[in-house]
Amino acid sequence: MRAVHFGAGNIGRGFIGLILSQAGYEVIFSDVNDSLVELLQERKSYTVRLANEDQETFTVSNVTAINGKNLEDVARAVAEADLVTTAVGVNILKHIAAGIAKGIEMRIERGAAPLHIIACENAIGGSTQLKEHVYAHLSEYLRDKVDASIAFPDAAVDRIVPIQHNEDPLQVTVEPFYEWVVDESQMLEGFHRIEGIHYVKHLEPYIERKLFTVNTGHCSAAYLGYLDGFTTIQDAMANSQIASLVRHVMHETGALLIEKHGFDLAQHEQYIDKILNRFINPYLIDEVTRVGRSPIRKLSINDRLVRPALQAYELGMKPTYLAMVMAAAFLFNDQEDPEAAQIQADLRKLGVTQTITKYTNIAEDHMIHEMIKTQYEQLKQSDLS
């Protein structure tokens, strides 16, 4: 069995590649990083080390790579694949769509077997988004054929994999915990079950629980930590005031998740505790600039901040702490992050009121807009201490 995985980065090598290899797949990574591709082609294996006391190490073998800039190679790999997965970043999905579409066209011409394409990104409906980008490259005639033989089941993936600073550029250090949930209601009949994947009939509770707890909490630690001058999530969470604010944010989203999806209160509290412990894993160094990266994406309407805040508001709750984190996101000024730079430029050009609306899509007269603005002015004046 052969899997083509787009994105040989941290989650690609440290999670998806590892699981697929352990499940018996030959994994062909497609990436645009030339040196990474060459190294994978040369070595055909790499190691994954667990960030815990034992530092257990796994060798992932039977892997290779193709260069994602070569459309012909990408299309051929997709045409010959038994599974396609991605972990490139949700905003990159549109850039890999042309190669996937070309590969699908070749598959259909050859009458190849049915295929699942799973986007493993931090987003609601990631595979569905990828499908839309791919379909934009297909004729109507082909779309009908593809509907019958190719499915794009949505997924939720969870494993903290920081930016790597290892001597060996292919080695990845990952937290021991992982969860990969796939929506089986969007899969083709008689599908092959992969060991390590949890199949569910309704994905929404799982993806919202993950995104609104792990990722909302994580970016809260990043944005609040950044404001207080911390470099890593571990250091930020060692500050009792930040740790307490992060817990408050997770309780706010928790109240929403419990009300909306019927999660058990005590079990959800345990889920939060476990995640807070994952954030402070002393065997990992996770930079606040990675976790806070792409603030435009994180402040967008369907992501980890605005979506739970609006849903909570609709249910009569007041998302005070979420508004605070959104305000902190507008103050995230990482010079290396183009999205942070764009927000800062808009704050100077448009002012805070219009900038909040531009990125969150929340109207000026909405209560949450006012809350973000007030918190923004307060945070701007002082640090958290």
Ligand SMILES: NC(=O)c1ccc[n+]([C@@H]2O[C@H](COP(=O)([O-])OP(=O)(O)OC[C@H]3O[C@@H](n4cnc5c(N)ncnc54)[C@H](O)[C@@H]3O)[C@@H](O)[C@H]2O)c1
């Ligand atoms: N790192 C984590 O803890 C984690 C956990 C869960 C989910 N995710 C999600 O996984 C995705 C990837 O995150 P990451 O941390 O691994 O990022 P990363 O930057 O380490 O990896 C992304 C990889 O995609 C490659 N890439 C970029 N454009 C490409 C293209 N056109 N074709 C092929 N490859 C291309 C990059 O070269 C890079 O190697 C994101 O959506 C992220 O939200 C990350």
Ligand SMILES: O=P(O)(O)OC[C@@H](O)[C@@H](O)[C@H](O)[C@H](O)CO
């Ligand atoms: O990848 P992002 O930018 O959406 O979010 C940053 C981190 O919160 C994220 O990568 C987590 O480490 C991961 O989602 C844990 O499963």
